[in-house]
């Protein structure tokens with residue numbers, strides 16, 4: 327159901343979230359308008375994701391329930407895993423530099439892909455439309 331090409335359409339509280347992550351204002355301004363596109367291909371428990379933005383192009387492979395390493399666009403390294411809870415993807419990742427936890431979910435809501443983020447008490451959302 328998550329399969330497809332998704333383009334970010336709007337953000338909610340993303341600037342505050344990035345600020346909490348420690349990202350400086352210049353990078354935050356750029357990141358608000360990063361034109362993020364994710365192509366999701368799910369086969370059973372396995373996901374292949376092609377991420378592209380004004381920052382970079384990146385391919386990510388993971389299996390539900392299996393830990394993997396991931397670097398955010400600003401270089402911050404995290405390690406964690408995605409799991410499926412009903413129709414919702416739930417991710418829990420730990421920053422390697424300070425051991426703080428970032429949680430994220432992906433859910434389909436009214437034909438849109440809603441990705442939520444929480445870090446250190448701050449919530450944000452990015453909402454994607456199918457391309």
Ligand code: MYR
Pocket residue numbers: 343344347349375377386396398399404417419428430443
């Ligand atoms: C993926 O499924 O797309 C790859 C794994 C995602 C790991 C965690 C995502 C957190 C992204 C936070 C970005 C915010 C930058 C301040």
